[in-house]
Amino acid sequence: MRQIALLVSAAALSLVLAGCNAGASARGGVEQVGAGLGDAVTAPLDDLNLRRQEIPTVLLQAESNPYDLRNLNHCRTIAAEIARLDEALGPDTDAPPSQDGSYLSERAADAAASATLGAVRDAVTDFIPARSWVRRLTGADAHSKHVQSAIQAGLRRRAFLKGVGMQRNCAPPAAPAGFVPRRG
Structure with a gap:
């Protein structure tokens, strides 16, 4: 019942956004819901381990050896x-905030779309009895933990490489944003 209330609330927020000057933002939110609806509805496939999140190769490599420096002799390498890791992980915390000029209505539409997809995902997965046991028995829980381990290894590797880049006097992105290489 709670999921249905969340779903109705998120849909109402989308309609309110559509009624004000934020028509384009609301359309963007609706498109976002449409794009993510398939994944939300098929979330039980993840719990049954019939669908698995792919782990990018760069994260598997980081997991096996996060401090590997082979073939990383130059700032450009x-x-x-780091760019490969950024592609898999998203921007680093030292990256400057995006100056995309987004409006409050666009951020609200994104939040409404996320809430709607979360409500759909929760409603669909709540129908699985003993969900935590199902996830353990099917191996979905172990795979989820492996994904998280690979992400953490990727984060460690990116931080390590930026430290190496800074030590070698490399300019960003081979070093943390804001680092100014010494001249000399």
């Missing part, structure tokens, strides 16, 4: 490796 360090920057290239």
Whole structure:
């Protein structure tokens, strides 16, 4: 019942946004819901381990050896490796905030879309009896833990490489944002 109330609330917020000057933002939110609805509805496939989240190769490599420096002798190769990690992990915490000029209505539409998809995902997965046991028995829980381990290894590797880049006097992105290489 709670999921239905959340779903109705999120849909109402989307309609309110559509009624005000934020028509384009609301359309963007509706498109976001449409794009993510398939994943939300098929979430039980993850619990049954019939669908698995792919782990990017760069994260598997980081998991096996996060401090590997082979073939990372130059600033440009360090920057290239950090770019691969950024692609898999998203921007680092030292990256400057995006100056995309988004409006409050666009952020509200994104929040409404996320809430709607979360409510759909929760409603669909609540129908699985003993969900935590099902996840353990099917191996979905172990895979989820492996995904999280690979992400953590990727985060460690990116931080390590930025430290190496800074030590080698590399400019960002081969070093933390804001680092100014010494001249000399």
